[in-house]
Amino acid sequence: MSVSQSKKKSVRGNKVNSKSHVKPSPKSSARTARKINRIVKSVRTSGKDKLTKFIRPMLANIHDEAFDDDQWLFEIKWDGYRAIAEVRKDDVLLYSRNGLSFLNLYPKVATELTKIDEEVVLDGEIVVLNSENKPDFQKLQQYYENHSLPILYYVFDCLYHRGKSIMHLPLAERKKIARSVLPASNAIKYSDHVEKDGVDFFKRVIEMNVEGMIAKKMTSMYETGKRSRNWLKIKNHRTQEAIIAGYTAPRGSRVHLGALILAIKQKEKLKYIGHTGTGFTNNLLRDLYIRLQPLKRSTSPLSEKIPVNSPVTWVEPELVCNVRYTEITAGGILRHPVFQGLRIDKSPDETNTLDVTASLPPSAKAKSVSEKEKVNINGRELTLTNQHKIYWPGENITKGDVLKYYQTIHAYLLPYLKDRPQSLRRNPNGISGEGFFQKDAGKAPDWIKSVPLRAESANRTIDYIICNDTATLAYLNNLGCIELNPWNSRIRKLDFPDYMVFDLDPSSANSFQQVIEAALVIRDILQRSGAPSYCKTSGASGLHIYVPLHAQYAYEDVRTFAEIIARLAEQQLPKTTTTARALTKRNGRIYLDYMQNSKGQTLASVYSIRPKPGATVSAPLLWSEVRAGLHPAQFNIRNMPKRLAKSGDLFTGVLTGKTNLKKCLKNLKE
Secondary structure (H helix, E strand, O other), rough: OOOHHHHHHHHOOOOOOOOOOOOOOOOOOOHHHHHHHHHHHHHHHHOOOOOOOOHHHHHHHOOOOOEEEEEEEEEEEOOOOEEEEEEOOOOOOEEOOEEEEEOOOHHHHHHHHHOOOOOOOEEEEEEOOOOOOOOOOHHHHHHHHOOOOEEEEEEEEOOOOEEEEEEOOOHHHHHHHHHOOOOOOOOOEEEOOEEHHHHHHHHHHHHHOOEEEEEEOOOOOOOOEEEEEEEEEEEEEEEEEEEEEEEEEEOOOOOOOOOOOEEEEEEOEEEEEEOOOOOOHHHHHHHHHHHHHHHOOOOOOOOOOOOOOEEEEOOOOOOOOEEOOOOOOOOEEEEEEEEEOOOOOOHHEEEEEEEOOOOOOHHHHHHHHEEEEEEEEOOOOEEEEEEOOOOOOOOOOEEEHHHHHHHHHHHHHHOOOOOOOOOOOOOOOOOOOOEEEEEEOOOOOOOOOEEEEEOOOOOOOEEEOOOOOOHHHHHHHHOOOOOOOOOOHHHHHOOOOOEEEEEEEOOOOOHHHHHHHHHHHHHHHHHHOOOOEEEEEEOOOEEEEEEEEOOOOOOOHHHHHHHHHHHHHHOOOOOOOOOOOHHHHHHOOOEEOOOOOOOOOOOOOOOOOOOOOOEEEOOOOOOHOOOOOOOHHEEEEOOOHHHHHHHHHOOOHHOOOOHHHHHHHHHHOO
């Protein structure tokens, strides 16, 4: 197969897609049925049994850069559990690199393996795909809660064929055999490759935003249990296995535990490498807490004192977890580590090295852009800085990605910013750093449009930036403005908002389904009054509802009408909603915030990114989409441009529509 053919084939073969349908194999014989029954029985009883005899897989060394070489092939590095599958006449084994049986954890894969008619031993990776059809290690670790998600076993090698070892054969031949024995299946896939062109392939890996790539010498033999220079891993995401040495006490609304104390094993001692308090769901926190209780100890397993700001519970250093991070400090501490899940397939002894091959992730190195870059946008010259700075450590999303997103969707966004004072919310260090509001334009370039407005509360005049073009938008993004917060009114009629807003702000006790219920009640009341309404996600935990006004009414009149609507909704849902502004009076209910209808108050603009995990975006919705299953996390920096290309601007009526509030009030009284 030629290089060009191989490249085309690999893109098709490795497309992360769970939607294709494969018909059941017609070879389901009585023997296969008996084998499946045996597997099912084994699954019920095997649990997490450790095998006494098993094959240890060949391992790859870390390599820092992609390369081209006609003696090498290149595969996707899947983000999952390495798994050996032994298929015999009347039995199937599926286990981790350290011999832990996977039969009980992943029975779908085990059952599909029974469709293989030949006696083989395969090497591959088990992955679970998330809602974006991307491998998700956390979802894999909690597969017991994610059975509806696609699970795949990507096979990339064959060790035994027809009962005989073929580990002495060149890799290229073994892969051909592996491909030939695999059945038509939705759960077992061949992990294809490209030959020679590793640099171009790695660029594709970055575009796909997958874990990385594996480079393998095509003539290499299979060396069980050895870490060979014939196999090299080049990472796109920076990840590290770490031992859990303890955990801090929870603070605020967090339950169970605060942050995990991380370490690696070096010369029989534990070396502290940082701690992580992000990347957890409530279920993960609960499960981790339960797993850690039997391991509690009175003293630290670390040989050094570590910096913590809350009480620590120490544990026996037995559990290994996977974390993603941005870089490693000179002192060997992980920066911005994000928890991804427990590594049930690895032991503490395997956490003896840190990947210190570079100070930036490979994705940043591949782009080769300087820390300062002069660009011309819409005829304006800007100096962009630190575009490779990681803003979302868990998703490997950079400052430059934020600017690129806004430049891509600017035609949809700018009408909602035009001629409106901007309250700048800056997050110059991404979501892991402290954000702050800046209202004054400061030392902005001369071409930046602004308007001086008297702030009575501050007893001074504030110079507000007006964002009417792509150059100003890029300037704001370069300041660290992930989120955009325009006023509800424009400079020509500052006392008359263009729309009425309702901010549905839930407490930690509320489900999002309750937020949806409250939104639908408000919609129905507005509909009864004759007022059109438009809904969007907040990009965080709530929903926003807008009513178009076309700058016909003063803020005070708008706020009065909004309060009437909010109180009517509260009457219908007294157990889950409230109009009480004081936190002490909300008692775990959704705050129906009508006070946002005040001069100078702001909400995150439609299409604005939010500095929240997942890089969520405030997305306009059809009312038909406001139903069970909806969640703000479904809309993010990566999929919003595609949604816009497909659906267009669903919010345009907010700027063009009009509402007669007097008539609406009369309709409500009838």
